[in-house]
Amino acid sequence: MVQQYADAHTSPEPALLGQLVRETHLQTLMPRMLSGHFQGRLLSMLSHMIRPRRVLELGTFTGYSALCLAEGLADGGELHTVEQNPELRSRVERYVQQAGLTGRVHLHIGDAEQIIPALGETWDLVFIDADKIRNRVYYELVLPQLRPGGFVLIDNVLWSGKALPDYPLKPADKDAHAVRAFNDFVQQDARVENVLLPLRDGLLLVRKCN
Numbered sequence: 001m002v003q004q005y006a007d008a009h010t011s012p013e014p015a016l017l018g019q020l021v022r023e024t025h026l027q028t029l030m031p032r033m034l035s036g037h038f039q040g041r042l043l044s045m046l047s048h049m050i051r052p053r054r055v056l057e058l059g060t061f062t063g064y065s066a067l068c069l070a071e072g073l074a075d076g077g078e079l080h081t082v083e084q085n086p087e088l089r090s091r092v093e094r095y096v097q098q099a100g101l102t103g104r105v106h107l108h109i110g111d112a113e114q115i116i117p118a119l120g121e122t123w124d125l126v127f128i129d130a131d132k133i134r135n136r137v138y139y140e141l142v143l144p145q146l147r148p149g150g151f152v153l154i155d156n157v158l159w160s161g162k163a164l165p166d167y168p169l170k171p172a173d174k175d176a177h178a179v180r181a182f183n184d185f186v187q188q189d190a191r192v193e194n195v196l197l198p199l200r201d202g203l204l205l206v207r208k209c210n
């Protein structure tokens with residue numbers, strides 16, 4: 001109900017992204033992984049507010065959130081996005097081209113843990129949306145590469161409500177335990193300030209202290 005009202009009072013999805021949503025639903029096994037209209041507009045808005053010169057995304061999938069984040073790039077800015085599944089490459093590159101972002105959005109196929117250290121950039125904004133069990137690993141890899149005052153956004157931090165302490169978690173639910181432990185870790189991390197937005201599946205906003 002509230003989400004429907006929020007959707008109805010959020011700027012519409014650009015046509016190209018609507019086309020990407022349709023194609024993702026028709027041609028991939030887990031279309032629900034993409035950010036979608038509401039979160040996509042939020043990512044675009046945050047990116048416009050930050051005006052980043054360098055953005056890193058972990059977990060490209062079909063490229064929806066990459067295109068949203070790229071909307072706010074500063075002049076001369078670039079976005080690097082990392083995806084482990086090589087089968088997604090051609091679709092992502094086609095949409096990057098259609099969006100007029102060739103040369104500004106760079107897709108890296110491989111394991112994020114291997115690729116992050118090799119990129120050697122200083123990031124203004126990082127979006128972590130890959131395998132949730134390694135959120136902490138990615139966080140520790142990107143934090144030293146983040147400029148002071150830079151931002152990290154982490155998706156799915158509510159994990160369908162399983163992050164909440166009174167949810168009866170099964171011991172074997174490793175993803176949920178990892179999400180919980182990560183959220184608790186960031187809350188204690190003196191290097192950053194953080195706000196958890198309970199939107200969609202939870203988006204954690206982190207700012208590296210100066």
Ligand SMILES: C[S@@+](CC[C@H](N)C(=O)[O-])C[C@H]1O[C@@H](n2cnc3c(N)ncnc32)[C@H](O)[C@@H]1O
Pocket residue numbers: 033034035036058059060061062063064065066082083084085110111112113129130131
């Ligand atoms: C939730 S989806 C990303 C959705 C996308 N950010 C969006 O909002 O449209 C997660 C993606 O991370 C990728 N992934 C998982 N583990 C990874 C890893 N270790 N390195 C790089 N990509 C990974 C998966 O293949 C999947 O496509």
